[in-house]
Amino acid sequence: MFMHNKKLQYTVRVSEPNPVLASFMLEQFGGPQGELAAAMRYFTQGLAEEDPGRKDMLLDIATEELSHLEIIGSIVAMLNKGVKGTLAEASLAEADLYRSLNSGGNSHTQALLYGGGPSLTNSSGVPWTAAYIDSIGDPACDLRSNIAAESRAKIVYERLINITSDSGIKDALGFLMTREIAHQKSFEKALYAMEPNFPPGKLPGMGKFANLYVNASQGPGDTEGPWSSGEQWEKLDRVEESIPLDGGDGMASVSLSAQERTAINALSERTMSDPQSDPMTGADLGAGPGAGSTTRRR
Numbered sequence: 001m002f003m004h005n006k007k008l009q010y011t012v013r014v015s016e017p018n019p020v021l022a023s024f025m026l027e028q029f030g031g032p033q034g035e036l037a038a039a040m041r042y043f044t045q046g047l048a049e050e051d052p053g054r055k056d057m058l059l060d061i062a063t064e065e066l067s068h069l070e071i072i073g074s075i076v077a078m079l080n081k082g083v084k085g086t087l088a089e090a091s092l093a094e095a096d097l098y099r100s101l102n103s104g105g106n107s108h109t110q111a112l113l114y115g116g117g118p119s120l121t122n123s124s125g126v127p128w129t130a131a132y133i134d135s136i137g138d139p140a141c142d143l144r145s146n147i148a149a150e151s152r153a154k155i156v157y158e159r160l161i162n163i164t165s166d167s168g169i170k171d172a173l174g175f176l177m178t179r180e181i182a183h184q185k186s187f188e189k190a191l192y193a194m195e196p197n198f199p200p201g202k203l204p205g206m207g208k209f210a211n212l213y214v215n216a217s218q219g220p221g222d223t224e225g226p227w228s229s230g231e232q233w234e235k236l237d238r239v240e241e242s243i244p245l246d247g248g249d250g251m252a253s254v255s256l257s258a259q260e261r262t263a264i265n266a267l268s269e270r271t272m273s274d275p276q277s278d279p280m281t282g283a284d285l286g287a288g289p290g291a292g293s294t295t296r297r298r
Ligand code: MN
Pocket: 035, 038, 064, 065, 068, 176, 179, 180
């Protein structure tokens, strides 16, 4: 079960209201790298996890992410507190109210539609969606995805820290950013505490293709690196002469029943194109300057 503690995980001191900054902060409330996405990602993974250690870790971190959601949501609420009151009570002249909501971002939507509370949207007002979460139910995949998600969240916090001079907000965001670093470390440890962890899943790869580097983009700019050459790699430069890599005919085929074959042949015949034709088209008939060459009128 969940319990709620009235104290935040970290103190939020906002120096003054700023509805535009509030709309930026929503990126980490209801955006793809935000705290709700993180909490839901780890919560759903944790519910289904078989390993008791990973399950405990996932539920610990999911619950902490909800606490981060509370912190970033509180920052949004504090930043909007001024406009919330003045708008509800119409305590400024119309022009001043209008101006206070129109200095950038989507702060006017936040204030008018959501009344200054943190909305489950990103900083552009796009509603939060479960599509932000890419869990697949395999620990080696999900832990890698979690590591990437934590590193993206760290970067978004870094960018948010860079756009505000409010030292209290910088401090709280610095805490949230740092916790993403700690989470990344836990997920890395959990990944490597499971051996083997690569490749993910149970089926092994095909031996001769697992070490192959395909130099599929050739020309000036071709660069060798540890990702393409060295002891563990077999580098394929003569790509065209080597395909298909299996030594077959490189064509796609399927066995059809007699009925399926009759139907597909009929379709193929009915939609056959005539390479000898040179039909006049509507584009030809209506052609004017700028049309380029067209089919000669007959
Ligand atoms: Mn977090």
